[in-house]
Amino acid sequence: MSIPTSLLNSPLGALLGALRRIGGGPLARASTLVLALFVLVALFAPWLAPQDPTYGELGENFTGPGPEHWLGTDGGGHDTFSALIEGTRTSLVGPLAVVLFATLGGIAVGLFTAWRGGWVDTVVGRVLDILFAFPALLLAILAVALFGKGLTAPVLAMAVAYLPYTARLVRGLTAQEKARPYIAAYRVQGHSAVFVALRRLLPGIMPTVLAQSTVNFGYALLDLAALSFLGLGVQPPTPDWGAMINQGQAAVLQGEPLSAIVPAVAVVLVVVAFNVVGEHLGDRLAGRES
Incomplete structure (x- = not known):
């Protein structure tokens, strides 16, 4: 079924065209749309949040949904909807930093x-095997114990924990590509090893690496959310989905579970979406190579 010309010239038509180019089934396209939505919310969070999520109103704690507070308030009287929007930024920046450092x-x-x-x-292969034995969350907790609560120490520790996944993938792909005739041809022409590795070999394996990094992003988000849930990651009053779930436990006892359910659903949606998109990218690459 073709898209009408009038619709193609609209923003909606451009979005539909982009989703068609992505390919895959409805699940992959829906996951891509979900990720795009959350990224846009993170970028424009200060303008989208109707209230200041760090400002709590006395006497307005544990209120239900209403015209002023669409998703109610938490135990400190903070607007849950505004905190959810602002928390999108902090909840995505941490995993992005982890994946960026680990991938590079x-x-x-x-x-x-x-x-x-x-x-x-x-030697490096044995070191990577040792790092595989340490869960990312455990290294993050150790970093918090040594350097204090916050986001910086856990992000760096988790980057070290996720680095072996990318390093082993790149190591295997490089070993395969290194044996191909085109690499020997470039070496015979007098090109340096750095030039061949970075300008010729690396671009060919980057799509596979990016697919792996997409999956890693979802797991990193889950680990950082768990850390904030334990009170060791992002600290109040900065909004964060993991911290919101922790604070929302009291709201559940008060009969207002939205403060805990909504950020939990957001975490699940983003993690599942990243995993689906990562698997889709991997399948497309496998189909292209076969």
Whole structure:
């Protein structure tokens, strides 16, 4: 079924066209749309939030949904809807930093070890195996114990924990590509190893790496939300989905569960969407290579 010309020239038509180019089934397209929506909310959160989420009104705690507070309020009288919107930014920035550091570090480690080979590859491979034994959340809690609560220490610790996933993937892909004839041809032409690795080999494996990073983003978001739920991550009054779930437990006892349910649903939606999109990208790459 084709899209009418009048609709194609509208923003809705542009969105429908973009979703068609993404391919995949309805689930992949819906997941992409969900992620795009949350990204837009994070970008424009200060303008979308109807109230200041850090301002609590005395006597307005644990109120139900109404004209002034669409999703009610929490125990401190903060507007749940505004906190949910502002919390989108903090809840996505942390995982983004984790994935960015882990991906860049994993690419560097994987490229270097696979290209050098020999004892370097063996030693680094054993180190990566050791890092696999430490869960990301455990390293984040250890970082909080050493450097204090907040977002910086857990993000850096979790980046170290997620680095082996990207490094092992890049290491395997580099080892395969390194044996292909085009790599030998570039070396014979006198190109340096750095040039061949970064300008010729890396672009070919980046789509697969990005697919893995997309899946890692969902898991990183879940780990950071769990950390904030434990009170070790983002600290009040900064809105964060994990902290909102923790604070909303008291609201559940008061008969107003929206303060806990809404951020929990947001976490589940984003994590599932990132996993679906990551799997879809991986399937497209596998189909392209076969």
